[in-house]
Amino acid sequence: MKMRWVLVGLLGVALVLAGVVSRFADSDPDGLTKVSQDHGFAHTEKAHGALFSGYGSLTGVIGVLVVLALGAGIAYAVRRRGSD
């Protein structure tokens, strides 16, 4: 398969996972959060502000695109130049 189509396919999969499949994600606390609740140190958490209030279909898709841009940008910046 042509490189371009593999990359487009991977991006499509990432966008569908973040935008659609994420709706079906388990909403229970994750391993560390649950352990912190069960063992009495969850209250030591200090919340901080962020651009979005949480993960949703739209914010997830935006997140994927921001990570892609940053990741690819860094990778292009440090890559070997002029390779074949």
Add this chain to the structure above:
Amino acid sequence: MHVPDGFLDAPTSAATGAAAAVCIGVALAGARKELDDKTAPMAGLVAAFIFATQMLNFPVASGTSGHLLGGALAAVLVGPFTAVLCMSVVFLVQCLLFADGGITALGTNIMLMGVTTVVVGWLVFKLAQMVLPKRLSVVPICAGAAALVSVPVAATFFVALYVVGGTADIPLHNLATAMIGVHVLIGIGEAVITFAAVGSIIAIRPDLVYGARPVLARRELEIKPKAVA
């Protein structure tokens, strides 16, 4: 396993922040050997894929979920140095855009879920490749084994950090048992996802999988003499 602000004290967070900065510096230098015009876009997509997959919490025990960490997956797909950069980008965006993981804990999260899972994952992957048959079909199995081990090791690293700089007095035995126990289960999910993801890309374009290239090179060396004969 995203550590929020407040779980670890300031000196510990500063130390993990410094360690993460050093690791990113090493990764920036090392990634130059792994990245060229062909693999650079792949690195961005791997980071994006791991970000998306980390949103997909799956149930592991009653009232507990887990999600892919992805360090072993990234290391096998794009190489260990590039993988550290991919993971760091994911945690930076999660922290600043989504408040997922603390700001003072960013270095902690990069060290735990980025550097640890990449380094442990890559070592286990290479070890499994040495022991198992050098076939393309074995690469996803090696990647799954790497993923399986990487998650409880990261959990153990958290427990160690908590012993040094935890802000609450939790008995070590209780914390270690709970953290490692649940993360062994999450590691099984990590192994399944990593096996499937690496297997899918190998089925389409094995040359895009960094960890499969030695096997591919070997295969070509073996096939060519037969073609001549």
